[in-house]
Amino acid sequence: MTADVVVFLGPTLSVADARQHLDALYLPPAGGGDIARAVIDHAPSAIALIDGVFAQSPAVRHKEILWAMSRGVRVFGASSMGAIRAAELAAFGMVGHGMIFRWYRxxxxxxxxxxxxxxxxAELGSHALGEALIDIRLTLRRAERxxxxxxxxxxxxxxxxxxxxxxERTYESLFLAAQEDVSGPELDRLKLWLPNERRSQKRLDAVSLLRRLSSSRGDLAKAQGIDAFELTEAFAYDMDYYNLSDALLCGSPC
Incomplete structure (x- = not known):
């Protein structure tokens, strides 16, 4: 099945919410091999990497993103794993978006x-079970302001x-840890303020990227492949491990 835009999304934003901003093929958070598989299976013009796995299984590798871009796929990143990889690969043509990307850059x-x-x-929706440190920090600074x-x-x-x-990072665990050092009206005010005023910069960046892709959809035709990709034995081994080695031998698309 072809798709002009593929989005890797998970805990940052629900697919239902994301579809309000961009009609696309939504896949679970990307791990090793997933971006290459998306290129092979769906032949997209653009890929938006927002969420990715990193602990329970191998994270998406830089080389895999470079390979996708060498095939003419425009790759965007924001919010989470996407912001990290975009900051690391901006010099090679990956497009970063949002405040978190700029901070990493x-x-x-x-x-x-x-x-x-x-x-x-993923089978349960990949929804978040805790809070990102960057969102906690930005919320606390907003409370200070x-x-x-x-x-x-x-x-x-x-x-x-x-x-x-x-x-284990949640606001509940944070307040529990703080009770050993802090008591009084200041912490109580924060607890009352938080439910209606907390903000997720990760979510804001994700929505902003989806809107950007939606508004520029007519300009997302495949680009000329970058020259930064070089086939290495390690990458070939990775592709073979993910049963994707045929992708190294075929033209565009496979």
Whole structure:
């Protein structure tokens, strides 16, 4: 089945919400081999990488994205794994989008874990089971600007949030950890403020990218393949591992 745009999406935004902004083929978070498989199976003009796996199975490799672009596929990234890979591959033609991408682009030692969240299995919708550190930090800074909390508490909560493993990072676990060091009206104000005022920059960036693709759909015809891709033994081994080695031997599309 062909599709002009393929989107790898999971915990950042539900597919139902995403379809309100862009009609596309939505696939679960990308892991190793998935982008190459999407190129082979669907021959898209563009791929949007938003979410990807990273712990339970191998993450999507840079070489795989370069291979897709060498086949003339425009590859965009935002929000989560997409923002990380776009920042790393911007010099080779991957198009990054959104604030999180820009942050990774200018922060040489940006931590990949800042966007990590635990998620349900793909068959259950890949929805988020926790909070991304970057969203917590930006929400806390918004609370400080709104004078809900002061700088001291904001910094303390940021340190505590970073100390919590991503698989257990929620606002509930953060407040529980904070109770050992903080008590009083300031923390209570934050708890009351949070339900209606919390923001997810990951979600905002994802929606913004989908809208961008929707508005520029007529300009998403396949591009001339980049020259940055070089076939290596390691990449050939990866493709063989994912039963995709035939892709190295065929023209466009397979």
């Amino acid at each position: 200018r922060t040489a030692l940006g931590d990949d874990g800042d966007v990590a969240v635990p998620m349900a299995p 709104g004078r809900v909390i002061g700088q001291h508490l904001r910094r303390l909560l940021e340190r505590l949030a970073r100390s919590i493993h991503y698989s």
